[in-house]
Amino acid sequence: MKTRAKTADLNADVLVAGSGAAGMAAALAAAERGVRVILADRSLIGRGGATVMAQMTVAAALGEEVPDHWEAHLADTMAAGRGLCEADLAALVCEEGPRDIRQLDEWNIGWARRSDGRLRQVHAPGHDRPRCVYVDFLATGPAVSKTLRARLQRQQRITRIGDLYITDVVVRDGTACGALGFSVADGRAVAIAASAVVLATGGLTRLYGRNSASANMTGNGHALALQAGAELMDMEFVQFFPIGHLAPRLVGMDPIMWDPFRYKLGGRLLNSEKREFLNDYGVEERGRYVATRDHATHSILKEVEAGRGSPAGGVYLSFQHVPENKLREAFGPVIDRLARNGIDLTKMPVEVAPIAHYHMGGVRVDPTMETRVPNLFAAGELVAGANGANRLSGNAITEALVFGRRAGEAAATRAKTAASAVPNEIASPEQLEPLCASTGDPAHNLAGMILELQGLVADVAGPSRNEKGLEQGLLKLAQMRVAIGEVPPGRPGPYNLVRVDWFDLRSMLIVAEVIMRSACLRTESRGAHQRDDFPLLDNSWAQHQIVSLRDGALAFERAPVANGEVAKVSS
Amino acid sequence: MSRIAHLIIHRGEKGEIPTLRRYEVPHTPGQSVLDGLRYVRATLDPTLNFRHSCISANSCKECMIVIDGKIGYACMVRLEPREMLLEPLPNKPHLSDLATEIAPPDERLDHVS
Numbered sequence: 001m002k003t004r005a006k007t008a009d010l011n012a013d014v015l016v017a018g019s020g021a022a023g024m025a026a027a028l029a030a031a032e033r034g035v036r037v038i039l040a041d042r043s044l045i046g047r048g049g050a051t052v053m054a055q056m057t058v059a060a061a062l063g064e065e066v067p068d069h070w071e072a073h074l075a076d077t078m079a080a081g082r083g084l085c086e087a088d089l090a091a092l093v094c095e096e097g098p099r100d101i102r103q104l105d106e107w108n109i110g111w112a113r114r115s116d117g118r119l120r121q122v123h124a125p126g127h128d129r130p131r132c133v134y135v136d137f138l139a140t141g142p143a144v145s146k147t148l149r150a151r152l153q154r155q156q157r158i159t160r161i162g163d164l165y166i167t168d169v170v171v172r173d174g175t176a177c178g179a180l181g182f183s184v185a186d187g188r189a190v191a192i193a194a195s196a197v198v199l200a201t202g203g204l205t206r207l208y209g210r211n212s213a214s215a216n217m218t219g220n221g222h223a224l225a226l227q228a229g230a231e232l233m234d235m236e237f238v239q240f241f242p243i244g245h246l247a248p249r250l251v252g253m254d255p256i257m258w259d260p261f262r263y264k265l266g267g268r269l270l271n272s273e274k275r276e277f278l279n280d281y282g283v284e285e286r287g288r289y290v291a292t293r294d295h296a297t298h299s300i301l302k303e304v305e306a307g308r309g310s311p312a313g314g315v316y317l318s319f320q321h322v323p324e325n326k327l328r329e330a331f332g333p334v335i336d337r338l339a340r341n342g343i344d345l346t347k348m349p350v351e352v353a354p355i356a357h358y359h360m361g362g363v364r365v366d367p368t369m370e371t372r373v374p375n376l377f378a379a380g381e382l383v384a385g386a387n388g389a390n391r392l393s394g395n396a397i398t399e400a401l402v403f404g405r406r407a408g409e410a411a412a413t414r415a416k417t418a419a420s421a422v423p424n425e426i427a428s429p430e431q432l433e434p435l436c437a438s439t440g441d442p443a444h445n446l447a448g449m450i451l452e453l454q455g456l457v458a459d460v461a462g463p464s465r466n467e468k469g470l471e472q473g474l475l476k477l478a479q480m481r482v483a484i485g486e487v488p489p490g491r492p493g494p495y496n497l498v499r500v501d502w503f504d505l506r507s508m509l510i511v512a513e514v515i516m517r518s519a520c521l522r523t524e525s526r527g528a529h530q531r532d533d534f535p536l537l538d539n540s541w542a543q544h545q546i547v548s549l550r551d552g553a554l555a556f557e558r559a560p561v562a563n564g565e566v567a568k569v570s571s
Numbered sequence: 572m573s574r575i576a577h578l579i580i581h582r583g584e585k586g587e588i589p590t591l592r593r594y595e596v597p598h599t600p601g602q603s604v605l606d607g608l609r610y611v612r613a614t615l616d617p618t619l620n621f622r623h624s625c626i627s628a629n630s631c632k633e634c635m636i637v638i639d640g641k642i643g644y645a646c647m648v649r650l651e652p653r654e655m656l657l658e659p660l661p662n663k664p665h666l667s668d669l670a671t672e673i674a675p676p677d678e679r680l681d682h683v684s
Contacts, residue, residue, distance in 0.1 A: 008684035045678050047631045048624040142630065159683055162674040183680045185672060190680065214624040214631060249601025252647040254628035447612040494585055495620045495670035497612070 006436055006492075007189045011422045012038040012159065013415035014408070015179055015194035017166045018221065020049030021397055022380025023200035024148035025100070025404030026411070030198075031157040033412035038192060039152065040164040042184065042500075043216055046149040049202045050213045050358075050381060051400060054141030056260040057124050057132035059394030060097040064119040065130040070094040072128055077395060078563060080126045080292060081360075081388020082527035083542045084234060087563045088367050089386040092406065093399045100401035101133060109147040112136050122263040124393035126292045132394040137334050138260050144397060164190060166220070167435065167503055169197055169228040169376060170426045176228060176376035178426040182435050184500060187492030189435035193426045195415035196375045198407045199225055199363065200400075203381040204511050205238070206504075208356035208462065209454040212241055212256045218504045219511030221382045225363045226510065230371035232547040233384035233559075234361035235511075236518035237528045239391050240463045242296035243269070244355025247312035250341045255355055257334075258317055259393075262289040264330040269300070270316040270349065271308040277315070287321070294390040294527050297354040297463050304353075314353030319345040354463055358396060360387040360528065361518075364546065369407035375414055379407035384544075388561075389527025438491035444483055446501035453480060453508055461515050466533040470520040474513065481509050514554065518545050521556055574598040574652035576607055580619065581658040585665045591656075592616075598652040603627055605634055605645035608657075608669075621645070621669035635660060636669045 013035035016027045024046060027039040041048055061068040073094040078085045105111055105119070111133045112120040123130040135143040152158055163185040170178045170191075178193040201221030205211040226232055243262070245255040261267055266287040271277045276285060281299035283291040291299070300315050310316050319327065324346050328335050335345075343350065362384040369377045380400040387395060460473035488502045522545060524538035525531050543558045576596045583589040594615055596607045605623055612619050624631035627646040634645040637658040645657075663671035676682060 008680060010684055043624045044631065044633060044674055047633065052630045053625055053628055160678045161680050161683065162678045164680060185666060185674075185680060188680070190684075215626055216624055251601070251603045251627060251649065252629040252644070254625075254630065442617075445613070445617045447609075447617040448614060451613045493667065495622075495666040495668075497620045498617055501617065 007191055007432055008183065009191050009425060010038060011193040011424070012036045013194065013422065014196050014198060014411045015040065015192050016198045016200060016408070017179065018049060018200035018202060018380070019045045019160070020051035020200065020202055020380060021144055021148060021400035022382070022404035022407070023198070024152060025401050026198045026200055026379050026408035027158050028148070028151055028155060029405040029408030030412040031155045033409060033416070035157065035412045035415045037158045038194070039158055039160045040166060040181070040192070041162050042165040043214075044162045045152070045160045046145045048214055048216045050217060051397065052141045052145040053213060053254055054144065054397055055138045055254055055256050056134040056140050056263060057122065057394035058101060058134065058140060058397045059124065059127065059132045059392065060101040060398055061094065061131060062098050062101060062119060062121065062133065065121040068129060068131060070098065073097070073131060076127050077387070077392050080390050080392040082294075082390055083563065084237070084388030084527070084544065084561055085563055086385035086561065089383070092367060093386050093395060093402050096402045097398040100398070100405060104144065104147055104401075107147050107151060109143050110135050124263060125290050126392045127394070134260070137331055138254070138257055140397070165500065165503060166224065168431070169199075169224050171228050171373060172426070174229070175374045177423065180427055180431065180435065182492065184495060186494050187496060189432050189492070191425065191427045191432065193422045193424065195418040195422055196377065196411035198377040198379060198411050199382055200379045200404060200407070201382055203359040203362075205356040205359065207454060207457045207508055207512055207515070208238070209458045210244065210353070211356040212244055212254065213357070218508050220504070220507040221378065222362065222514070223507035223510045225371060225376070225378060226514070226547070226549055228376055229373045229549070230376060230378070231364040232362065232514060233364040233544050234389070235514045235547060236522050236545065237360035237389050238356055238461070238515065239293055239358040239360060239528050240297045240354035241357035242291070242293055242300055242354050243317055243352040244357070245350065246310070246314040246353045247351040248342060250343075253337060253341070256357065258350070258352060261319065261331065265319055265322050265326065268318045268321070270318055271303050272310060273308060274316070277303050277308070292390065293393070298530060300354060301463055310351040312351045312353075314351045316349035317352045318349035320347070320349065322346075356458070358391055360384065360389060360391055368410040369403055370410060377407040377411050379403040389529060434487055436492060437487065439487050439489055442489035442498060442502065443485070446484065446489075446498060446505055449480060449483070450501060450505060450508070453505070453512065457512050457515070461512070461519050463528070463530060465519050465529070465531050467520055470516045473516050477509055477513050477516070484509070514547050517554065517556065518547065521545060576650045576652050577654040578607055578611065579654055579656045580669065582619070582668050584667045596650065598650060602650040603646050604638060604648045604650050604655065604657070607650045608645060620667040622673070633673065635673070637661065
């Protein structure tokens with residue numbers, strides 16, 4: 001039993017994997033219900049996911065600027081979702097969002113306020129009124145992370161473990177009972193027994209060469225859930241943020257940073273003729289910011305295709321009509337950061353282009369956030385359904401907070417009523433062997449392969465797709481799967497990125513295949529899924545695609561969308 | 572003629588006697604040191620270990636190393652077409668190459684097991 005000796009055995013009532021807003025909210029909610037929680041993250045706690053990178057908007061019907069009602073937010077969310085929102089899940093985000101946003105306010109997050117004390121709310125594209133709160137300047141994500149981290153640190157029942165990479169969810173008798181993984185910090189194998197497991201590992205935008213999220217968004221939660229027996233849904237819907245920064249090169253700034261600028265200052269999207277072009281595609285902007293993300297992305301790509309793009313392959317975004325004092329009033333220190341990067345917005349436009357930003361699809365859950373595998377929950381961007389075929393600006397953090405809290409509550413309740421105690425050991429030495437074994441060096445440069453994969457996925461499963469490209473992509477994925485082999489290369493050791501690359505690639509190749517095959521099957525264009533060989537919406541496709549593993553092979557089926565009457569699921 | 576950044580990088584796992592290895596990275600203006608490190612892993616030597624998550628947004632704060640003797644974020648410091656010496660943080664437990672243990676002590680596995 002030499003293997004076992006090298007393994008760290010841990011146990012908790014609830015294991016939460018991932019420490020963005022969803023994971024932190026889940027851990028807090030579970031601990032408040034009196035259970036012991038382990039909060040694990042492959043990177044640093046509260047720093048490695050997408051939350052910390054959020055630039056500005058968090059949508060909630062708070063009615064601070066103008067009267068509002070959550071049903072109006074829901075109507076906008078459903079309209080943006082182009083017929084694929086699950087009404088119950090979207091309603092949860094909209095109805096319970098205000099409560100979680102107010103909770104963060106009580107915890108002193110520092111939402112931007114007017115002098116009379118009311119919260120400031122900006123009017124984001126796709127919303128019918130000003131609805132999005134924020135923290136200045138471009139600091140919403142860091143403020144959400146910091147506030148939740150501070151709460152975690154006060155909660156004795158939560159054990160936080162960073163640099164812990166989860167590789168398998170352990171399922172016994174059809175029920176989730178823990179997870180396996182390894183410590184990135186020292187290479188040790190880790191087995192965590194838990195009565196309930198919450199996956200909150202975020203999205204999969206790292207599959208794309210140009211993306212706006214962290215290197216951790218590899219879709220590993222999708223792969224973990226799929227292999228544990230859960231279903232994935234609507235995986236073909238990847239949101240491209242239309243105006244990701246392209247040129248000139250910036251350091252130390254997030255590529256989606258122009259979003260806040262557009263909220264506050266409007267700005268003009270111009271083609272190479274320096275003409276506003278969105279109007280040509282049916283969206284009248286006139287210096288305001290109204291085009292939804294799917295429409296804007298589509299219009300920009302069409303403009304570039306027509307030969308009217310900018311030198312770096314995007315379009316121009318200009319604030320040259322905005323006086324310098326207005327720029328400084330709106331963005332203060334950010335103007336200095338831009339100056340250090342050689343950018344003076346009063347004198348020059350910047351170049352922007354669509355960039356992979358968010359994934360609407362994900363793990364299929366019920367309104368308690370449980371998958372079809374008992375005791376396996378999911379939360380946050382990892383979950384499908386609330387955003388349909390296109391996400392409304394500002395809904396991601398709200399979704400993470402609401403779904404995280406609900407998943408934590410449900411997981412804690414389940415853990416308290418679990419029939420048996422948490423087992424001491426959940427894995428056999430055979431199961432742990434791949435995590436402990438030393439093997440040879442990899443035959444390929446896996447970091448290089450990840451780069452190659454990102455280029456491939458962006459090419460064939462980006463904002464514009466067709467059958468030929470997707471079929472070629474699938475062939476290439478099969479070759480890459482063979483190339484990486486069945487066992488992780490090298491040996492367990494401190495901060496060994498070659499092993500991390502191998503586990504990342506293993507997940508990325510599975511998830512890329514799911515996206516490509518889903519995209520190939522959906523023979524229409526809807527929201528973020530645009531097929532140049534099927535350019536029109538097809539009403540017969542107002543359905544979800546569900547993916548599961550059947551005898552080790554991917555199985556695809558369709559399911560109706562529950563977007564009618566909203567059931568009363570909220571407590 | 573294309574310009575080259577010469578990265579001289581501290582290599583070795585914790586407890587080992589470190590060595591310095593030299594890598595040549597094609598330089599394009601505007602790149603960060605992190606861009607250079609990612610280039611090295613993807614094209615020259617995937618065994619090079621360093622921390623980063625957010626890729627140049629300066630949000631995750633993980634890529635802090637010593638650059639030419641000064642502590643800085645690899646994603647914020649510009650890559651330059653000259654020799655640049657890259658070392659791990661001196662005041663943190665060393666893990667491997669440029670990676671150090673930067674998590675708070677109570678957020679590490681060895682705190683609980």
